[in-house]
Amino acid sequence: MKNQVINVIIAGLGGQGVLKASDILSDAVFRAGYDVKKSEIHGMSQRGGSVCSDVRFGKKVLSPMVPVGEADFLVVIAEDQVEVNRHQLRQSGVLIEPKLIDLKTLKNQKSLNVALLGILSRYLDIGEEHWKEAIRSNLPEKLHGVNFDTFTLGRSAKTD
């Protein structure tokens, strides 16, 4: 089997749930049995600044950081962070950005990160049960319902 590594970068601003989204994504692919590595910078970036997190998965992953220009998917939670991160995306890569979601349909605006994961999930070979389990284990119980709904909304959204 060829060792194809899928590179995902999730970007946004501090407080938008970038790290939560990459936790859910890496947990879902982990549950699906892949090797996975996730990497980001904590610290100063917590204070409202740009944040980005790399998730890589496949049969075997080496570096935890996505090489520049080799992201297969770039998920951006803040529209104004798209240009800052575009250089990360490979030519044939897929950009997943907030304008793909009708924000009015979100029950909770804070769950935009999970809605975008819903869109991402359509491109990835990961069973829905793993996504649900990952959401369940990374968020407090009272948020499960709204995030399951948001995820489904993203997963079924029209994007083209």
Add this chain to the structure above:
Amino acid sequence: MNQTDRKLLSGNEAIALAMCGCGVGLGTGYPGTPSTEILENFGELGGKAQWSPNEKVAFEVALGAAYAGARAVVTMKHVGLNVAADPLFTAAYTGVSGALLIVSADDPGMASSQNEQDNRHYAVAAGIPMLEPSDSQEAYDFTVAAIEISERWRIPVMLRLTTRICHSKTIVRLRELPGPKESPTFVRDIQGRVMIPAYARPAHHRLRDKLAEINAWNESSTLNQRFGEESTLGIITSGISYVHAKEAAPTVSMLKLGMTYPLPLDFIRSFAACVDRCVVIEEGDPYLVDSLRAAGIGFEGKSNIFRFGELNVGRVRKILKGDDTPEPVPPRGKPPQLCMGCPHRTVFEILHKLDCIVSGDIGCYTLGVLPPFEAMDTCVCMGASIGVGLGLRHSLPFEQARRVVSVIGDSTFVHSGITGLVEMVYNPPETGHVVMILDNGTTAMTGLQEHPGTGRTLGHRQTGKVIYEDLAKALGIQNVHVIDPSRDAEGLKTTLTDALQRKELTVIITRRPCILAAKKIIQYEKEAMHCESCSCEHAV
């Protein structure tokens, strides 16, 4: 596959699990990105974990535990080891009875630090073995190995991490670990533990003998691994650089060093002799490069441009190509800023308005340097605000000297500001001085950790509390004020203006909880109130 033994963990989480598995009796430290989560996780897993006022004290507490025969771990960020360097060097002489593991988390690229010092030099300078994991699995395995080495040779051991090891999550397979050893007990060893010159001289010889033995052992240790038969190119590497190199050049021969002090030079030499071209891939300073060069081993290093910042796959590809053309500068993201509603905002607005010369310090409030405040003129290391402020006051002409203010956070003040305050009382500048302690009731920058000024332990239980205003008064400082900057901005401005006019010593404590911590603090206080009326384990 047994899912319960396979976990997706950060390096910090993996180390905490290994500490538990080895029966580590005490974990100490001071919060510092990227090391902070090790002790937090260890505490959550049921281990005895404590924040100390600073890394020096944390080191000494762990050393005492290791003298008693316990397995002890002390954690800190790279600059923390500067603070703890004093006990480090002599602890190498005394050795330990149990185990002492020093976790140093370096920050190449300075994601959240004031410098990118390479702490591998400390292992060499102090003379203690050093292990460098390359992912969370090795963070777990090497913690166990380091404790074994420490116990076998009765020597402190350094586990040297970097940001990407601490904070990256990778898969770890857990295994059965040895558990605690025998119970601690005091064994008198005056000549081994009391470092007067007469006893320290033989102790230094003992240290060098131990290191020679460990060096011989490391020549065939499984901590170092050799892969591949390719003879045209060989790479010598360690830590996170290994995974970048392995991805950049998957088919070449590779020597991956797990224990990088004392270096297995014969093993390295034999590897280098087997390949036509040998390249050293290391992040940061040329530590391996200098050591191998001194040993007369032939190899290539990296161009100077790669000494700065982190390595990654792309940079390793460039090093291997010998390409040192300038690298493209990535687009600048949005810089961090003080939170909206942060009580520090008012303080910096006032300092800016009064045109103060601000001697700053390390914490969230360092962001007071950025627009719109631009109210900080120096920031060097933990606690330096007070000493540097005093030096400015002593040397500047009067009209400038009287505008100097030292600004320090609550946790930083306990860490290393107290001695600065003593200096102020002992050597007061002619113009007097003003110290502002920005007390937001938490160690905010590193993620809301407790400290001795909050009166709560690492696990948020009630304990003794340092009261800053009482401390300042006890030192004999004439003017001590406590002001809530959010409620009484005008009062703060008046008090500061007045203090700058006086040729006296003033401490102004601006007290208002961090907006990120406020809810949690109320919750902890409620729990403490509840506990005061019962006799449960939470009570003091």
